[in-house]
Amino acid sequence: MATSKKDIRALTKEQLRNFFVEQGDKAFRGNQVYEWLWQKSAHSFEDMTNISKETREMLENNFVINHIQVDQMQRSSDGTIKNAVRLHDDLIVESVLIPTPTRTTACVSSQVGCSLDCKFCATARLKRMRNLNPDEIYDQVVAIDNESRLYHNRPLSNIVFMGMGEPLMNYNNVIKAIDKITSPEGLGMSPKRIVVSTSGVPKMIKKMADDEVKFKLAVSLHSAIDEVRTSIMPFNATFPLASLREALQYWYAKTKNRITYEYVVWKGINDKRKDADALVEFCKFAPSKVNIIEYNPIDDGEFQQAQSSAIDMYVNVLEKNHITVTVRRSRGKDIDAACGQLANKS
Numbered sequence: 001m002a003t004s005k006k007d008i009r010a011l012t013k014e015q016l017r018n019f020f021v022e023q024g025d026k027a028f029r030g031n032q033v034y035e036w037l038w039q040k041s042a043h044s045f046e047d048m049t050n051i052s053k054e055t056r057e058m059l060e061n062n063f064v065i066n067h068i069q070v071d072q073m074q075r076s077s078d079g080t081i082k083n084a085v086r087l088h089d090d091l092i093v094e095s096v097l098i099p100t101p102t103r104t105t106a107c108v109s110s111q112v113g114c115s116l117d118c119k120f121c122a123t124a125r126l127k128r129m130r131n132l133n134p135d136e137i138y139d140q141v142v143a144i145d146n147e148s149r150l151y152h153n154r155p156l157s158n159i160v161f162m163g164m165g166e167p168l169m170n171y172n173n174v175i176k177a178i179d180k181i182t183s184p185e186g187l188g189m190s191p192k193r194i195v196v197s198t199s200g201v202p203k204m205i206k207k208m209a210d211d212e213v214k215f216k217l218a219v220s221l222h223s224a225i226d227e228v229r230t231s232i233m234p235f236n237a238t239f240p241l242a243s244l245r246e247a248l249q250y251w252y253a254k255t256k257n258r259i260t261y262e263y264v265v266w267k268g269i270n271d272k273r274k275d276a277d278a279l280v281e282f283c284k285f286a287p288s289k290v291n292i293i294e295y296n297p298i299d300d301g302e303f304q305q306a307q308s309s310a311i312d313m314y315v316n317v318l319e320k321n322h323i324t325v326t327v328r329r330s331r332g333k334d335i336d337a338a339c340g341q342l343a344n345k346s
């Protein structure tokens with residue numbers, strides 16, 4: 001339903017306090033409502049039991065709470081859970097809970113669809129519809145935290161921005177969401193347990209460094225050779241590897257944080273020795289970690305996972321050059337919840 005009422009969670013705490021003062025109430029009332037909205041994740045004003053009925057009605061007349069709805073939850077045989085999340089304007093995004101023996105990770109979306117056009121990614125086929133608001137990102141995390149407690153008997157421990165969208169193209173809202181997630185007035189999670197993954201927007205990587213963010217950075221590299229990278233991530237033509245590397249150098253100089261690279265090895269695309277050598281050359285300027293991730297087929301076979309001998313070759317070359325490398329298996333493939341498979345298919 002179309003509504004002209006304002007989304008109450010677009011207000012800062014200060015604005016909410018001022019609103020109550022303007023209404024002839026106490027500023028403190030703003031704190032109480034703010035706590036309901038964020039820390040307690042209230043879905044309606046009615047839930048706010050320590051607020052008087054008149055005040056709740058007044059809030060109802062002025063504002064809406066645009067809470068997300070988990071429309072459909074799918075559980076994989078490996079414990080992975082995928083949520084199809086309905087937004088207030090009926091658009092859908094997906095988020096995923098990934099359990100391991102020691103942690104539960106939420107993989108959250110930052111945009112509806114994606115503006116990038118990585119050839120191997122299912123999300124790229126949905127054009128970008130809009131950015132998510134901070135509260136829509138926050139709600140995805142809360143929903144996964146609740147599911148983690150319910151199905152895995154423990155709270156959420158980690159968050160990765162590896163769902164739909166390019167987080168650095170919705171930077172302000174992602175930062176606001178992370179502020180809420182890490183604040184004691186929100187979920188109180190440590191920023192060290194949050195990873196923002198990017199295809200590499202050099203200007204925004206530098207901005208993150210200047211903003212002295214405390215979360216971790218992962219870069220979806222996939223190739224350290226411009227020609228190859230542009231053929232699979234056309235966006236690389238606008239921001240070639242040299243500018244990405246320069247931004248990462250800036251990031252490292254400021255933060256001293258290790259850089260993680262996400263890397264898929266495909267048959268006939270980047271599975272040769274020269275590809276591995278280029279990767280070493282690209283990342284040796286700073287302590288780095290390469291996560292070799294399994295390819296999750298999304299289509300007609302244009303892309304195929306490289307043979308395990310090619311993966312072994314990468315591991316050898318990287319290790320010889322003292323670059324940390326892990327080879328990761330995908331989770332939740334049976335429910336299309338794995339990397340690059342999020343496309344609102346369910």
Ligand code: SAH
Binds near residue numbers: 122164165298339340
């Ligand atoms: N736009 C951001 C966030 C999306 S993260 C980024 O690019 O980092 C999703 C991760 O999954 C990225 O590393 C992406 O390159 C990878 N990915 C996309 N499609 C994939 C697929 N079909 N198989 C495996 N990984 C894929």
